[in-house]
Amino acid sequence: MLFLTRRRKVQREGIDYEQIDKEWDWDHFLILQAFVGATVFFLFPSLLHGLPLWDLRGLMVAMVVHVGVSEPLFYWAHRLFHKGYLFEHYHSLHHSSKVLQCFTAGFATPLEHLGMCGVMAAPILGATLMGFGSLGLVYGYILFFDFMRCMGHCNVEVFSSRLFESLPFLRYIVYTPSYHSLHHMEQDSNFCLFMPLFDALWGTLNNKSWQLQKDVSSGKNDQVPDFVFLAHVVDVSFSAHSPFLFRSYSSMPYTFKLILLPLWPCIFIVMLVMWAWSKTFLVSFYKIRGLLHQTWVVPRYGFQYFLPFAKDGINDQIELAILRADKMGIKVLSLAALNKNEALNGGGTLFVNKHPNLKVRVVHGNTLTAAVILNEIPANVKEVFMTGATSKLGRAIALYLCRKKIRVMMLTLSTERFLKIQREAAPEHQEYLVQVTKYQAAQNCKTWIVGKWLTPREQRWAPPGTHFHQFVVPPILSFRRDCTYGRLAAMRLPKDVQGLSVCEYTLDRGVVHACHAGGVVHSLEGWTHHEVGAIDVDRIDVVWRAALKNGLKPV
Template sequence: MAFPKHKDSIATDDLSRPKKEQEESLSQREREKKREERERSEMASQPGPLTNWPWHRLGNFKYVLLAPWVAHSMHQFVTRKREERDLFNFLTLPFLLLRLLYSQLWISYSRYQTARSKRRIVTKSLDFEQVDRERNWDDQIILTALLMYVVNLVLPAAQKLPWWNTKGIILIALLHIGPVEFLYYWFHRALHHHFLYSRYHSHHHASIVTEPITSVIHPFAEEFVYFLLFAIPIIPSILCGDGSIVGVAGYLIYVDFMNYMGHCNFEMVPNWLFRIFPPLKYLMYTPSFHSIHHTKFQANYSLFMPFYDYIYSTCDKTTDSLYERSLKGREEEKTEVVHLTHLTGIQSIFHLRLGFASVASRPFISGLYLWIVSPLSYLLVLLTWIFGTTFTLERNKFNDRSMETWVVPRYSFQYISRLEKGRINRLIEKAILDAEKMGAKVLSLGLFNQGEELNRYGDIYISKNPSMKIKIVDGTGLAAALVLNSIPDGTKRVLLIGKLNKLAYYLSLVLCQRKIQVVEIMHKDLYEFLKLQMPQKMKDFVLLSDSYMSKVWLVGEDLRYSDQMKAAKGVHFIPFSQFPPTTVRKDCIYNSTPAMVVPKAFENLHCCENWLPRRVISAWRAAGIIHALEGWETHECGENVTSIDKVWDAALKHGFAPFSLASEI
């Protein structure tokens, strides 16, 4: 093996180990935990000078700073003769865009792997605070572009660089291996002195569970020093007349690659590389190598090449064993709950956890920045339709139970198509059987994955697989409970409008049982159905009318704005659909779609579920979790509905709280 295990190694992650070894290391793990808490408590306790980036107040308008340089570069390229054009200057903008795309691909790939891979290194929870802190990961790319423009302007040798220069590329490699790695090692150790750590470096170490972009999250002053270090190979090669476009761009891509790989929180470096070339162990670090630095703080300081940690005895003793265990993979806890959702609008793919991290951490709103990538959106629609298969989006934990969210790669508009009905049903059925095979106890159907026309609210899958043990939940009981508890006290009459579904029928029955009149607008079929289902003494509580005078409206999908305009001022709109109204009136009250605030113990929730706020999940997703927590051995699909009081009491017992637009998250 390339990484032999040390006899006295101490595991720093959550991978499975022999019980005796766990007991022996318990006291040391407790000491490490206390040190970790102490280190984190020092975070930015005394922010130093130049902590904030110069353009931090500009928000996304920071890209405007590049406009004069880009305009000047393009003007020169267009107006000069071909032999006088400066390609290095002109290609700075395309290179910036390439690095932005490259970084985003790393984010998506890393999140995809950590949601499904057994090679995760640290299993602690990722939270919204970290996502917000790492939102400005593109600052360093903007700074690089600005410095490239400045260097090109002030250094004549940096103008009209050739595409390739072998001597210059060798010089860059040697200067990185020598001065850069050495100076970084000692600068990094200095940053862990209390004075500098509390003022600067603690901002980076606030992230215990690292993502690729964690690597570039630093205060401005610290990041600027790194830029000076990385300039050591580039500037001398240019001044010596050996600079080249490939040399400069290639070195920066190398820095990006090693930075992102080292912070991706899953082991991806294959063991055979070290078997073929054993010295590579000292020339290239691994994600598990650097993860120790983020969990223990006082070890593994090297930049990309660990040989200085070995020389100065700062390489942690568990480095090799952690690499081996991470590469082998952990024994995952059995997933008990799977929530099956799907894509909604054309741009919703960018709101997934695998898409834009900062966008996914907020309720989905179709903004200008998403319209800019619309051509890519339509291309992804085609690709998901041709090649798409259900994939794992998110992995959560609550009360020692593991749960996952899976995505059917189909958009809302495709669920309306009769041609897609068969394909979608096959994807859903395969997901159910896959969940059954992996040992899941409950699968909840979200959004359009349930419906009368599509699958009889999930009942079709039970009919086709009668021996199936997994329980299918459509969430009708909990959704109904949330809608009923949203109706203001003292209400005697409600208006039911919008597309009818199983939940609408059930709500109408319960409301009539509670002696609240249900007014149907042009729903003669529902009116006649309820008349047949109800005892004689309750039939007077369901009315068929064309009056819109009710103060409380229960609204389903396909609610038209023209219907809303018929409501009186101050009407209370309460959706019973999974999708909110597309347009709203400012003089009326609108409730959220049925949803619940998750307990604080609900882990690893760092993206928003569609249009819902942070730490709020849909009633249909919550219903599956509660079903599993209670160990109910019945399906809730087809004609079956869980008792409202039963599921409501269970939800509150486990710490879930009803969400309204006035809720404090």
Template sequence: MASKPGLLTDWPWSFLGSNKYLVLVPLLGHAAATLLTTESKERDYGLLFPFYLLVLRLIHNQLWITLSRFQTARSKHRIQFKSIEFQQVDRERHWDDQVIMYSILIYAGMFIFPEGKHLPFWNTKGAVIITLLHVGPVEFIYYWAHRALHHHYLYSRYHSHHHSSFVTEPVTATVHPFAEHILYFFIFSLPVMVAVYAGDGSIGAVGGYIVWNDIMNNVGHCNFEFVPTWAFKMIPFLKYLMYTPSFHSLHHSQIHTNFSLFMPLYDHMYGTMDKTTDNLYEISTIGREDKIDVVHLTHPTSLHSIYQLRLGFSYLASQPYTSKWYLWSMWPVTTFLMLVIWIFNCTFTVEKQKLDKLEMQVWAIPRYSFHYSMESQKKPINYLIEKAILDAESRGIKVISLGLLNQGEELNTNGEIYLQKNDKLKIRVVDGSTLAAAVIFNTIPKETSQVLFAGHITKTCYLVALELCKKGSQVTALIALPLSFFSQ
């Protein structure tokens, strides 16, 4: 939220919360009714274009979110090293509002303007018109509009909302007040309107232009540098035509420099280019290795839990895990993801956190919970865990904690087999049983005098029982014995 929110800050459908996609239902119904009641020769299937574009943009932007979070958690080419705060995650959860808005306005435009009906799939002349108008008027108008938004009056009421995100993610690009998006829509619709009015509009060119804008916005806000230096060495003037992630990152950290949209040309022309742009680009390209202190080694649980990770959907990660009905409809994607991590068969970085001076990472074994109950998987899982421990050791990491089923007593005797095989390890291997026991022990009412343990007795249970006995409580264990015990 801006420091002094102005008029039209909130989105019109913000009161709907997570049900905001209902605003598209009347439009989709209208499109279906129009197609069904029109003669087959006169049907304009382009009416469905805004909805196909919406799905494409949602998928495309989610892929950028996943890629960016994966890279910033593990890549040495990270630009800003500061952690992202929970307030930013909550604020940027509604990044798709802009996608909904564009779908509504495009659909409305197809009825308001006769030239927008029955567009062909492709028109090369129209694509050239859109490209030239973007490179010319759009970049120029945006540059000065952006500078105007940094005037104290507009910045405090609108644009400061966007700059609340010091460390950017791809979706930061679309997190603006509603009023700002109205301004941006008029700027970006200029090339499209000219091409359509000239009779050279096409669905492919319009959709391609919008998706290309998404790509470039995501590039500028992804927070890891990947543009190769050889590109600028081979084509020196390219630095005036294409920005880099580090270029726009400086706009968020320095605020009053690097105002250009995608072409830094106007920052060079009007003296707003940040003096440290080239230096930051070179440093980010070379990369800086992180010094990690602690690693937590976990694994996905159910097949759908992959979406609960930070690499997946933020709104799911912010809630306790529950099975969602719509995730079942994504079973082809879920199966594909399971096969991918199975084929690559290597530990992957899930996220990175910083607590004061303590640098921490979460790694995940490419196995789900059901794999741990399979006898044939015990050896491969132990190999992956041991490999992760040795990798952490080689990188100078001080502590690695084994999470969930990675520290099972039947699997690896709570991690002891790795210490026995590698007796010269300097890294501390922690199974978490002491912490778990402490949590359980402190949830038991202090006045409790008798405690019954039932089921399989683990190391954690022994620790809890020991502490209970120390304070004078009577402990009874109900153990399930195998049938072979009674046949002896």
């Protein structure tokens, strides 16, 4: 959640696909623990026989054994794994993760996890052998142990420095995410399991520990992004594509998985809660040439944008994100998909007019979207058929093509809207814009530009060999086997992008929607104008050349 974590990140870098792929099987230690536990209790069934649900004496014994045995045992084993052969062949794998996350806590070799099982088992076995064991202790201690490991690796400082200033002895009782991060940044210090006391006793306490914790928890380690892409959730199942739910799943292009079916009711309830009380959350952050780019998500689902009573609430959320970005000092904020819907806010015009003194530049990115679609059209095409022809994108594409003396059949029932667009064209080009009211008019045209959803029945009017270019969300169904279907307008980010770990909807790794790429170009070029409302046709080629110059490539 952005409002909780934005200023408390320990390491500011984003993880990348390489780290996710390397840590893909981070959860194997759970299988190992289950196997070890099952083996122990199979060999010694009396350990579990007759155990009560809870015994407070067992908790006391486990605490003593943890402090007296588990903590020092882990400390010295950990230091041993930082020596020569053991580090090179085993522990270096754990330290190869560039950015800590909860997942990295379980990323280690089987030998290390076997040792960890021994450290975990000592308090449970100690209490059980003394006759004070309980089922609550078995499950509770293991959950506590894994929680503490994940907390130390979460990369978000969860403790306030005021707590340690008021109660200084707590610094030696519980470690913090910033404390453990120093171990990964400067490997020869802060070896403790959960208690810095043992680092202090044996002289391996990093002298930066308390100051770093204070700086991070107070927000001094904050870094303001240069560019923000403000996205939204498409549908209920797609919300499971968020990296904080399934990191590996979100790093691959979105496809519906059967595993999501049991989760669907839970996700639906979360959707209702977020609809009632919602905050913008962070999906990813990456860098291009030193500029920090982030993707924020407004917790609104695609269908909600078409509910008349939801319009004001959605605009309030978008406006809040824009004002927050302005206050933070962000330079460019780009609106995704339905966040810039013409009927919703006039392609962002509503916010610019309402707040004329905005320092953040609001961008809809549709200029580059139009450029991508136009550059996909073969040079030998003389005629196109277009649905959604009077929309913001449809208008710009039609005006651009008529300048190239390409005949554009614009499907629209509104003669008034058609004539308004036609009058924008130069007199010598107006004849190339033609109004049509039925799909039958395109039965001999093999180039369709789709800006309004097509049913399978409507697609039947396209002749065999037709290619469907698209700027409609969601994309149309690939119904015709004798035709080809383009994907939504997108561009591949430059090769020097760092920290990108999320796939944007159904797009491949490193590929973003053209409106996202449009905001990236706006940021990299340092342009100071708002890009809202109607598309400036004269800037289509300017933006396209700027995108190519900055290393973005068409897909």
